[in-house]
Amino acid sequence: MSNEFSIVLPAYNTPADILRRAINSVLNQTYPHFELIIVDDGSEPSLEPIIKEYRDNRIVFIRHDKNRGAGAAHNTGIKASKYDWVAFICHDDEWLPNKLEKQSSEVIKHEIDEKLALIYSDIFFYDNNTLSEFNARYVFECVTKNFHEASLILAFFYTSTIIIRKDALIDVGMYDETGILIDWDLYIKLSEKYNFYCINEKLVNYYSSSLGITHPNNFNNNPLAGNDIIKLYYKWKHDIFKYKKAKKIWCIRWNAIAQWYLQKNQKKEAFIAYMEAIKLNPYWRGNYIDLIKYFILRKRL
Structure with missing residues (x-):
């Protein structure tokens, strides 16, 4: 070679x-x-x-x-x-x-x-x-x-x-x-x-440049970027569930995705995201606290 x-x-x-x-x-x-x-x-x-x-x-x-x-x-x-x-x-x-x-x-x-x-x-x-x-x-x-x-x-x-x-x-x-x-x-x-x-x-x-799709300004404003993280997760979900650390990190990501959906008033998608976070780490109480807040918010609206 x-x-x-x-x-x-x-x-x-x-x-x-x-x-x-x-x-x-x-x-x-x-x-x-x-x-x-x-x-x-x-x-x-x-x-x-x-x-x-x-x-x-x-x-x-x-x-x-x-x-x-x-x-x-x-x-x-x-x-x-x-x-x-x-x-x-x-x-x-x-x-x-x-x-x-x-x-x-x-x-x-x-x-x-x-x-x-x-x-x-x-x-x-x-x-x-x-x-x-x-x-x-x-x-x-x-x-x-x-x-x-x-x-x-x-x-x-x-x-x-x-x-x-x-x-x-x-x-x-x-x-x-x-x-x-x-x-x-x-x-x-x-x-x-x-x-x-x-x-x-x-x-x-x-x-760090606005020319790149991974630049924070582009990522936060481009729904394709958020969708692509979700796509990547489902593509490699089987492998992610093999590793304890990977599950914990992706749990945090899904929690953040849920909050991102809530900011956009997409309640159904937020609930699905919280459920995915709980599957990844059912022992992290942060998910349940946020889920309770989600139901309180939904009841008020």
């Missing part, structure tokens, strides 16, 4: 300066053995004029004739890739210059491990020009030391940090093209069969 990389950069209506920042951070890598596949997911206007500014034969440009969603854009890049390892960079993030060099070294070190399919790293996190640090390994170890259980609880690393074996991506069916939480779903699928490895260094600048 080679340690050359196919880098997939999906983009949609990305401002030129933001897109250039992402592209430049890839082209400026100290490790030069890669191709950069930029997938324009039906932007209007096309992003092609920006891409043509670059005279680098490692760049491959693909354009969807219409917007097909993030999952489809990622899969288009994977299908077009020619190397054994696939990396991803979000259109509004930035790699540090030594990212691929560090990950290439780990590929060589772990090449005999047939179960290792994904290598990730820590990040620098920028939110409204405020810098913080995210230690992915620490988050993982705080949750559990089981990759599958941890992935069921949360996506504990960021897409722009990862490299994944292409054969593993194909094996698990690549990205779901019907949802929003596509990265999280992919990590759960991979964690069923493969292991992950963390480089405990910060190799990516992650920018």
Whole structure:
């Protein structure tokens, strides 16, 4: 297995300066053995004029004739890739210059491990020009030391940090093209069969941006985002019920979903959500307290 990389950069209506920042951070890598596949997911206007500014034969440009969603854009890049390892960079993030060099070294070190399919790293996190640090390994170890259980609880690393074996991506069916939480779903699928490895260094600048569907402003105002969490839960419900910690976390999520429904005056949906929370953790009294409040509120209305 080679340690050359196919880098997939999906983009949609990305401002030129933001897109250039992402592209430049890839082209400026100290490790030069890669191709950069930029997938324009039906932007209007096309992003092609920006891409043509670059005279680098490692760049491959693909354009969807219409917007097909993030999952489809990622899969288009994977299908077009020619190397054994696939990396991803979000259109509004930035790699540090030594990212691929560090990950290439780990590929060589772990090449005999047939179960290792994904290598990730820590990040620098920028939110409204405020810098913080995210230690992915620490988050993982705080949750559990089981990759599958941890992935069921949360996506504990960021897409722009990862490299994944292409054969593993194909094996698990690549990205779901019907949802929003596509990265999280992919990590759960991979964690069923493969292991992950963390480089405990910060190799990516992650920018919290309104360009992303997972940005809090978009998530709270977009019903599709809330619906997608519910969809993810039901898809993996059988696995979630195998793990005590996963059940507790999803209980809290369902309690929050119930309150979200109440804010929208969707009482039936709120009741169903409370029932799901109780199934997950019947011993947490917070569910019953909130359910009593629900009935009191319903009686008053």
